[in-house]
Amino acid sequence: MTAGLGLEALDEVDRRIIAALQLNGRAPWSAVARWAGVSETTVQRRFTALHERGLVHVVGVIDLDRTAAGSSMLIRVQARPGRGWDLAEQLTARPEARFLAVVTGTADLIVDFVAHDNDELLRLLFTDLPGADLIAGTESVAVIRTFASAPGWDTGLLPPEAAAELRPTHARPYDRADWGAPPKAPGELERAVAEELAVDGRLPVSAIARKLRTSESSVARAMDRMVSRGGLQFRTLVEPELLGYGVEFMLWLSIHPGHLDEAGRRLAAHPGTKFLAAATGRFNLVGQMVLPAKADLFGYTAEVIGTLPGLNASDVTLHLATLKRAWTRVDRFR
Secondary structure: OHHOHHHHHHHHHHHHHHHHHHOOOOOOOHHHHHHHHOOOHHHHHHHHHHHHHOEEEEEEEOOHHHHOOEEEEEEEEEEEEOOOOHHHHHHHOOOOOOEEEEEEEHHHHHHEEEEOOHHHHHHHHHHHHHHHHHEEEEEEEEEEEEEEHHHHHHOOOOOOOHHHHHHOOOOOOHHHOOOOOOOOOOOOOHHHHHHHEEEEHOOOHHHHHHHHHOOOHHHHHHHHHHHHHOOOEEEEEHHHHHOOOOEEEEOOOOOOOEEEEEEEEHHEEEOEEEEEEEEOOOOEEEEEEEEEOOOHHHHHHHHOOOOOOOOEEEEEEEEEEEEEEEOOOOOOOO
């Protein structure tokens, strides 16, 4: 697997470039170069090579909480014996699937579906669920509050000063002053700009303006509006293994309701937490985590999970393969 990812061909400069882009996928090349310790030309050349090899891809992602774009439903799926991969392919093909991983443990697949409303969710889960004949069982949890989001993950490969420079206004979702404010749906131009950036998060403003047949200033203002109110973020899609994290897993926790906020804040601060959210169902705190090696899971279980306040039960599903991230098919990059 490591050879397939091209891990042996990445050096420290490549990893610093990726780490800087994870902090801000649309950061100016000059800023990335400063933290990579090489010239701007070298950074651009290196990124192009990584992108062409399918190892790194930057996309713009809409924040569901801030835009009323839909709600997230995480589905734990058990496949019929021998049909897991076929089912994974069918579910991945659905446009509502934002994320899909093939896992091992008490589930076979983890899918993140995004539905615009309850009617769409009902159709998706009860009448139009693809591959229904391949499914042995499902369990759904609805995301109700985000503690940590993947675009905000810090790889830890650069000093804290890099994060302070590359994303000076970044705040954890639960620390946002406008958390309780009503979401603001993007306007027509904002949606069009976001759709272009969903394909290529580093697409120049000039190129977007040409595609949309509008002025560069209008595109720039639309983008700035969405970014400033938290409705648009930039995510760098890269396999954690390339950055030294050999294990990726979903963590499913049952926390006493009176300790849920405290447990969520504490776990969100852990450097291995990529995503964490409060949810409905028997697992009311769900996260996507990374660690350097499988051997680290033992210490993590005892020292991180085991010390959380109000912990009643826990479950771990280890990723075997990730097919989709941020609505983007990622396994085909390789």
